[in-house]
Amino acid sequence: MTETPTPWEGTMTITADSATPSAVIDRVSLLLDAFDGPGRLTLAQLVRRTGLPRSSVHRMLERLVQLRWLRRDGRDYELGTRLVELGSLAVHQDRLHAAALPMLYELHRATGLVVHLSILDGADVVYLEKISAGIGVAVATRIGGRQPAHCTASGKAILAYRAQILDGCTALARKTRYSIGSAAQLRPELDKVRGHGVAFDREELQQGIGCVAAPIGSIGDAVAAVSVCGPMTRMTFDQRLAAPVRMTAMGIWRNVEKGPSRVAPTLQPIRPLRCGPAASSTGREMNSPALQYA
Known part of the structure; x- marks a missing residue:
């Protein structure tokens, strides 16, 4: 089955030979962002989703598995226990x-x-x-x-x-x-x-x-x-x-x-809503009497 590349919002341009620390972080972030839902991904799927060279993706995957950021099961990869641990800490903090x-x-x-x-x-x-x-x-x-x-x-x-x-x-x-x-x-x-x-x-x-x-x-x-x-x-x-x-x-x-400082309103800077096909005339009107406001 052919997978259509995902149009990642805010996708950055990264050259294959980028080796500076910031470029490496950008590439790792791009790779982790590809896991945008439940389920596992193969090396080929990750290459298509990120647009990065296959050899670079493979090297990063191997290292991320070693660090427990990702978990490998055969040819498939999924988010690892280290990310679960950090995510849990972030929520509870x-x-x-x-x-x-x-x-x-x-x-x-x-x-x-x-x-x-x-x-x-x-x-x-x-x-x-x-x-x-x-x-x-x-x-x-x-x-x-x-x-x-x-x-x-x-x-x-x-x-x-x-x-x-x-x-x-x-x-x-x-x-x-x-x-x-x-x-x-x-x-x-x-x-x-x-x-x-x-x-x-x-x-x-x-x-x-x-x-x-x-x-x-x-x-x-x-x-x-x-x-x-x-x-x-x-x-x-x-x-x-x-x-x-x-x-x-x-x-x-x-x-x-009651806390010491105000909560930030968003995780990231505001960006436009995803645009898509225009609303169909068959859709239910949202100002219908059935939609009541108190």
């Missing part, structure tokens, strides 16, 4: 995560739904925490995973205060037939988020799954979002879920403000 965790568990107990803590990383949301039981498998998210911000309730909750990301973008990539397909369609949604303090996702990221999210941050800003997600049959898009989610978001921010 993060002040936002520490401030939020007790309240996330309380929200999960109160609603029985999957609870996420998310931040914005460029045009994506990254999940810092996922608390679930039973229905967690049905919700296709994972800690450390990312999804297009405009397709998620959490993403819209933060994008409402980062509207400049939409500048210069017209069509948006869609995950389902219900996804918002254009910046023109998304902007009114973000206006509602700013006005009501809550964002909704009705099968926009995953068929059969809905979410309710609220921004975490000071008035007029958002550094993160908290959300509850579950099967559409268990979701209510009104005060029954909006109120506890908003209260949780406010409680988390109060805990964060």
